Amino acid sequence: MKKMIALSILVFRISVNCFSQNNQIDEELIKSLIQKFSIMWTHQNGAQIAEQVISENFLYIVNQRSYNKKQYLSFLISILRDNKPMSHTHEIYNIQVKDNIAYEYGKIIMVLKNGTIQNIKTLNIFIKENEEWKLISNLPVEMMKAVLQD
Numbered sequence: 001m002k003k004m005i006a007l008s009i010l011v012f013r014i015s016v017n018c019f020s021q022n023n024q025i026d027e028e029l030i031k032s033l034i035q036k037f038s039i040m041w042t043h044q045n046g047a048q049i050a051e052q053v054i055s056e057n058f059l060y061i062v063n064q065r066s067y068n069k070k071q072y073l074s075f076l077i078s079i080l081r082d083n084k085p086m087s088h089t090h091e092i093y094n095i096q097v098k099d100n101i102a103y104e105y106g107k108i109i110m111v112l113k114n115g116t117i118q119n120i121k122t123l124n125i126f127i128k129e130n131e132e133w134k135l136i137s138n139l140p141v142e143m144m145k146a147v148l149q150d
Contacts, residue, residue, distance in 0.1 A: 058135065
């Protein structure tokens with residue numbers, strides 16, 4: 001009986017450890033995607049980077065307007081052509097991985113050409129497609145609060 005209990009505890013610990021390692025690996029993969037976002041916003045080839053990191057089912061919502069992947073890429077190309085930010089950083093507050101979905105809450109700091117600094121809290125939602133993490137949606141937190149308070 002003692003051997004059975006000891007074996008059960010051992011199996012449980014190994015399972016918990018494997019799950020924890022998988023979450024850590026997923027979090028690191030998501031962090032590397034987030035790093036690509038900053039590059040995406042500050043380089044002329046940003047649309048090509050976006051093409052690689054966003055899901056085919058991507059949905060972007062800002063200022064009460066929604067964009068699918070194709071529309072978002074066009075939007076991004078126009079920004080990079082006409083008003084590319086001078087810098088873009090992303091501070092990660094929290095990442096939660098649940099099976100094939102992950103949520104990241106963080107803050108974007110963007111310096112525009114005219115020197116204006118934008119601080120935007122954001123919620124990114126990722127999905128694991130074909131064993132690869134992709135961004136499926138990005139929602140500005142303040143906009144979400146305003147919509148939910150009405």
